[in-house]
Amino acid sequence: MRGRNLRRTLVAAGLVAASAVLVLILALGGLLAFIVASAGVSSSWNASVADLSAALTETEDGYTFTAADYLAEKELWAMLIDENGDVVWQQGKPEDVPSHYTLADVASFTRWYLNDYPVQVRIRPDGLLVAGSPKGSTWKHPFILDTEVLATVPLWFAGLFLLALLCVLGLTALVLSRQFRREQRERDTARSDWINGVSHDIRTPLSMIMGYAGQLEAAPDLSPARREQAAVIRRQSQTLRELVNDLNLTMRLDYEMQPLRRGTLHPAALVRQVAADVLNGGLEEGYALEVDLPPEAEALTLEADGPLLRRALLNLVNNCVNHNPEGCSITLGARADGKFCVLWVEDDGGGTVPAPAKGGSALAADGGAAHGTGLKLVEQIAKSHSGGLELRAGARGVLGVVRIPL
Incomplete structure (x- = not known):
């Protein structure tokens, strides 16, 4: 199920990325085509100067123009300038457009603007035909590129494409990361709920077993052998209960679901x-237990989660008991x-010092067999306090050390 969900997420992300890149390419291509096509259409303002020139004919009485209605419909105007620079014919010419031009005047407006009117020109045998449109109706600007610059245009397009592709890939990675974290949280929550449920289901019958075993252990009418058997059942049931509690807690620490309740405590x-x-x-x-607290230990204070550190020390003591079935002396201390x-x-x-387990933690013993959740939980508790667990040979036997920053 997890693999299928991951594959679906990857396929969806890939489709999103591919679609985004395709849309980007189409958008750039469409924009370029629009600019080129629009530039071609607007260059004539939907009116051909050649057609206007054809509609203007010279007669004995002056000029005849057959496209006056067309000019009025398009809000255009036109005029003819002779070789002397005089306007010899006009149709709709604005009042602020002069009626005489020098050679310099003609040179200044033939490609651009005449008194802010966009104009087009056409040379005729009898002069220069000028066609203009209203102010602000058309944008004209020179478009000049050196050949060296023009040669770099594909590189710029490639660079922009790669930049866009990186942005799309980054967005896809962000979506995948969020999706993965969400699924991870859902799996962690489901795992936590399952372990909590199993732990609860185990504790209930286990409490009954321990209760009945305790009653049998204290029953005076049972033989000593039977009472000892009941005591074994009670102790092993208690051990099992502690293992369930450790399993639940180590899982919560693994997935950072166990908040640290720090407070000031005296070690x-x-x-x-x-x-x-x-x-x-x-x-x-x-078994014997003694405490070793040097004078300086009495003045120590620590910001830590007291119940968790108590669990860690209890697990270290229980580890000594569990791995010394013949009995031993245990010393507990702080410094x-x-x-x-x-x-x-x-x-x-x-006993022997536990060998490093898989992953580098000192959580194995006796030929490398896994030590269980006891020492792993101690190590997790130490790490949650930015500390660590050390297991090494001591002066008398095995020494377990939890180091917590002050």
Whole structure:
């Protein structure tokens, strides 16, 4: 489904880009054709000077003009200037147009304007025929290009085309990026809803199992062996519940759906609270827990999400318990290290340091097997606080260190 949606989006974006480029090419071509065609039509103002000249004939009594109605209909005017520069015939000539011209006057208006009237001229045996139109009715301008400039016109068109193509491609990439992000958010939301639903469905029967197991564990009429079995069921159910909680939280941190609720906290107090939670939760026989807080740790303050850091330390302690089934001594502490606050957990069980898992995180142990969500969640919590997780061999066993900037 995801692949089909992506292909559809890419095809749609490609069609949009191709259509935009085609429209641009047609628009440029159409504009050029319009300019050329319009220039050709407007150059005669819809009236041919040759036709006007043919309509003007010289007679013994002067001149006969058979296109007077046409000039009036088109709001045009015309006049004939003889070799002496005098106007010897006119039809509709405006009053502000002179009746005599020098050679310089003729040279100035033959291609442009006469008293701001756009004019056209035609040489006749008996003089110069001038046809004019109203002021402001026609725009005339010289269009002159050097051959070197003309040779660069295709390059300019190619450059403009490439610029337009880049704009279209950029717009397409922006649309695709937004579409991808939207689909990604939808998938993340669906995944979150699914995991939340599964987690809820697991917690409900799990709570019942833990409750009944606790009752059986405390039942005096059961044999010690049966009560121990009930205790195992309760502990494993509790472990399963923690795994479900970790899975839910690690997913939310992965997709940045878990907001950090930062507040001022004292690392020393946090360490003591975690130690109390572990001891009150019933630390099994064979395990010992102690706290190591140097004097400078008492004065440390940290802007962080307290519940998340508490979860990280609990996971490190649980990791020590889970990987030392024969029992061990666990030390939990905090200290300052330059501009960092260091929260650490160390055991003396003699276990091996987890090998880097796929992706470079130290989340594997015992031959490279995946360590599960426990340490991954600790690493995610550290990274969400712009810190990191280190796992290394300590003085007695495995040392887990969470470094958070102060």
